[in-house]
Structure formats: structure tokens, C-alpha cells
Amino acid sequence: MVRSTGDADASARERILVAAEELFAESGFDGTPTSRIAQRAGVPKGLVHYYFRRKADLLTALVERLPDERVEPARVVVPGDIAESLRRLVSELDRRLSASRMLSHLLWREADTHRAVREALQDRFQQLVRQVRSVILAAGAGGLAIADVDSASGLLALAVSYRHSVARHTEDDRPDEMERELTFIAHALSRPTPA
Secondary structure, three states, X not given: OOOOHHHHHHHHHHHHHHHHHHHHHHHOOOOOOHHHHHHHHOOOHHHHHHHOOXXXXXXXXXXXXXXXXXXXXXXHOOOOXXXXXXXXXXXXXXXXXXXXXXXXXXXXXXXXXXXXXXXXXXXXXXXXXXXXXXXXHHHHOOOOOHHHHHHHHHHHHHHHHHHHHHHHHOOOOOHHHHHHHHHHHHHHHHOOOOO
């Protein structure tokens, strides 16, 4: 079977991205010349620059390879049960992270020195805050103070982001710690608001 040029282009681009991810993880972004990426990908160095004008464009493309964190609220919401709804959301986000653990760690590390990566991760964080907010609102069945929902959404998004950023340092995901945070947030949101 003869491959079309489009398939060959996609294959070369994919090999470049895989090689970049592996080499950046091994040696860091600054310690990896594009010539090594080309060699590992089995392509001419010029092809790396054809697809990615600057080496930093590789990092941006790698951010786009992170799994989509948008979870349809209907998939996780248990009406009237904020804690279980958030538990299901966090579980789904954890499952998605586990499929891209190396890439996630690489990008968290490179965010310290590369503005484009930092901005992309900040955008993803804001998306996570909105995701948590929508689940809380859908599970809460009304009567929740919006300021409390906004605070809770930010706090849980911070906890999830922190856990995902340090997951590379431990094999133990510390589920008890996250369970305490979920329970605390759900309890705080379920308390009647003072009149």
C-alpha cells in the first residue's frame, strides 16, 4: 500500500514530537539540540524546522498533546451530591493524567523558563477552574452562594493541579489527602448560608 504525502507528513511530524518529548524529558529543553531530535525521529534536521519554525514551537505543540481536561458535567454529576460529583470529576482527570504522565511532568518543569508553556498551562488551569465550577453548580441544585462556589472551584483546581504537578515525585497518589479536601469543600458548600 502506498502512503499519501499527507500520511507521510503526519508520520514525520508525529515522530518529531515523540522524539522531542522523550529528549526534553531526558535532557531538558535547553539541553536538547534540534539535531538530536531529528536524529531520534529519523528525519533531516531541516524537516524539524519545516514543521516547527523555532524550537520553542515544539513545546507549544507538546502542550496541545496533553489530554483534554473538559469533562461533560453530565458524565460525573450526581444531583444533590457535591462530594461524589467532585470525586468523579477528580477521578476522571486523574485517569486522563495517567495517560500522559511524562509529558505533563516535562511541561510543568519547562513552565519555569518558557513563557509560552507557562501561559498555556495557566489557560488549562483556568479551564479546570471553570470545569470544577460547572460540576459544583450542576450538583448543588441551587441555593449556593456564587462567591463560595468560585472560591471552592479555585481551591479544588489548585489541589488537583498541585497533585498532578508533583505526581512524578511519588508512586503514592495520596488518595486520602484528596478525599479530605473534597469532603471539606463539599461540606463547606452544603452548609446553610447565614441569613
